[in-house]
Amino acid sequence: MTTKTRWTKNTLIFGGVAIWGLLLISCVTVNRAVLAPPSVPGAKFVGSKECAQCHDDQTSHFGSASHAKLGLKDDKGNDSSCEACHGPGSIHVKAGGGKGNIVNPRKSPETCFQCHLDKRGQFSLPHSHPVLEGRISCVDCHEVHSGNAIRGTGADLEAQNETCTKCHTQQKGPFVFEHAALKEGCISCHSPHGSVNQKMLVARDANLCLRCHLESPSIPNAGQINANAILSTPENHNTRLMQGTCWSAGCHEAPHGSNVNNHFRR
Numbered sequence: 001m002t003t004k005t006r007w008t009k010n011t012l013i014f015g016g017v018a019i020w021g022l023l024l025i026s027c028v029t030v031n032r033a034v035l036a037p038p039s040v041p042g043a044k045f046v047g048s049k050e051c052a053q054c055h056d057d058q059t060s061h062f063g064s065a066s067h068a069k070l071g072l073k074d075d076k077g078n079d080s081s082c083e084a085c086h087g088p089g090s091i092h093v094k095a096g097g098g099k100g101n102i103v104n105p106r107k108s109p110e111t112c113f114q115c116h117l118d119k120r121g122q123f124s125l126p127h128s129h130p131v132l133e134g135r136i137s138c139v140d141c142h143e144v145h146s147g148n149a150i151r152g153t154g155a156d157l158e159a160q161n162e163t164c165t166k167c168h169t170q171q172k173g174p175f176v177f178e179h180a181a182l183k184e185g186c187i188s189c190h191s192p193h194g195s196v197n198q199k200m201l202v203a204r205d206a207n208l209c210l211r212c213h214l215e216s217p218s219i220p221n222a223g224q225i226n227a228n229a230i231l232s233t234p235e236n237h238n239t240r241l242m243q244g245t246c247w248s249a250g251c252h253e254a255p256h257g258s259n260v261n262n263h264f265r266r
């Protein structure tokens with residue numbers, strides 16, 4: 001597929017439907033995602049209705065799923081959202097189901113990369129979740145069969161944090177002195193897929209902390225601890241900073257929270 005037609009999400013939703021038939025001619029791009037379902041040799045699309053006969057678990061709440069809302073249809077106009085991830089299902093259906101004759105993306109992220117090309121790069125960054133190594137998978141953090149694919153979106157950020165703290169129990173707390181930054185979500189400091197920075201941080205060194213600890217109208221009170229005040233304190237943060245980061249040994253070593261010190265020291 002050499003020609004790329006750029007579609008926006010809005011064209012997709014308001015301009016009707018994306019037709020897989022189109023994919024034979026061109027690659028359709030939606031935001032950063034490309035529409036390229038996985039293939040199953042010799043099989044044709046049959047539509048999601050067929051799947052509903054046998055897979056109530058995956059189908060019953062699928063209407064609320066991010067990927068269902070894309071409204072993908074095959075060239076006959078049938079909804080084919082299931083086959084977007086599982087590949088064309090005619091052989092599977094004809095066989096009355098079974099294993100190995102349809103794509104099951106549980107173990108490998110390749111199915112997701114078909115459309116989310118940019119994610120492969122993010123998971124290849126020097127500091128990233130070991131998805132390519134198979135130690136953690138896209139579905140550890142994303143819903144595919146119901147609701148928003150990004151867990152906790154729309155709800156409070158603490159709910160979103162639970163996606164992370166089910167594995168990272170140390171950062172869950174509760175802490176006697178919790179860093180209020182956690183209320184802004186783990187992703188206010190960490191890139192969830194990967195980063196060039198150590199510990200998958202969104203910024204390096206003091207820049208990470210200064211994202212919020214500058215005079216900032218959007219975060220009530222955070223401005224009280226503004227950078228100038230910090231850098232001119234008697235403890236001489238300036239010298240310390242030149243020797244390390246804000247969370248180096250002897251400084252704010254417990255950036256998530258502490259049980260002993262309200263300035264997040266140990």
Ligand code: HEC
Pocket residue numbers: 048051052055058059062067068081082083084085086104105106107139144145
């Ligand atoms: C965004 C991609 C995506 C879409 C869309 C999708 N699935 Fe899945 N499906 C997956 C992934 C990933 C797995 C493996 C992880 C899991 O079991 O949760 C899976 C697993 C399954 C399984 C195997 C479950 C098991 O326990 O072995 C079935 C059956 C299934 N999906 C059916 C469907 C049906 C029916 C639809 C449409 C209503 C659908 N899927 C839509 C990604 C998707």
Ligand code: HEC
Pocket residue numbers: 046047048050051052053054055082083086088089090092093096097098099100101102103104
């Ligand atoms: C006639 C019933 C039937 C229909 C229709 C059907 N399936 Fe299945 N499907 C099954 C059975 C049975 C299994 C095997 C379950 C097992 O052995 O655990 C299965 C397994 C699967 C698996 C897991 C395969 C694996 O290798 O682990 C996926 C994914 C799946 N189906 C998706 C779909 C999708 C998508 C559709 C619609 C295009 C569909 N199925 C239509 C009965 C059906």
Ligand code: HEC
Pocket residue numbers: 009030031032033034035036037038066067070084085105111112113114115116138139142144148149150
């Ligand atoms: C057939 C193409 C296709 C496949 C395969 C696919 N996606 Fe998507 N996905 C899309 C499109 C299109 C969007 C919406 C455009 C966007 O937000 O970039 C999307 C959106 C998403 C979102 C963002 C939802 C939101 O609310 O913003 C997540 C997360 C996601 N996909 C995860 C996955 C995972 C995990 C898999 C593999 C199990 C997968 N996708 C497989 C096409 C696909």
Ligand code: HEC
Pocket residue numbers: 032109112113116119123129131136137138139140141142150187192193
């Ligand atoms: C460690 C948890 C985690 C894993 C593993 C993970 N994601 Fe995500 N992903 C997130 C979070 C959290 C967000 C929301 C980021 C935001 O709102 O800035 C997100 C956002 C996304 C989005 C929408 C925004 C964007 O960047 O385009 C897509 C698409 C996506 N992920 C796809 C994937 C795919 C594909 C995989 C597997 C190859 C995957 N993710 C694995 C946590 C994860």
Ligand code: HEC
Pocket residue numbers: 127128129130135136137140141163164165166167168186187190191192198199200
């Ligand atoms: C399914 C379990 C799981 C989930 C969910 C998960 N992680 Fe991880 N995380 C891991 C594993 C495994 C590693 C790699 C640890 C290692 O290499 O020893 C890791 C590593 C990390 C690291 C350290 C990276 C480094 O370079 O040392 C950070 C930071 C991190 N995760 C943050 C998050 C955030 C934020 C979320 C939620 C968006 C999240 N994790 C969700 C399993 C998970």
Ligand code: HEC
Pocket residue numbers: 161164165168171172179181182185186187188189190199201247253255256
């Ligand atoms: C205020 C910014 C900030 C927030 C918010 C934040 N972190 Fe961190 N996190 C850091 C810093 C800084 C480090 C590096 C600490 C170090 O190297 O000693 C780190 C390190 C980590 C590590 C690696 C620990 C290790 O010993 O290697 C994990 C895992 C982690 N964070 C998970 C999370 C989770 C889960 C959340 C949400 C509950 C979260 N973080 C929220 C700043 C933050």
Ligand code: HEC
Pocket residue numbers: 179180181184188189208209210211212213219220221222224225246247252255262263264
């Ligand atoms: C996402 C925004 C955000 C980031 C990033 C952030 N903080 Fe905070 N921090 C806050 C908020 C909000 C408070 C609470 C302010 C208040 O109550 O006045 C706070 C409070 C603090 C306090 C307690 C001050 C006191 O006197 O109670 C310290 C110390 C602190 N942060 C250090 C750091 C360090 C070190 C970093 C970098 C690793 C960092 N912060 C990154 C938002 C953030």
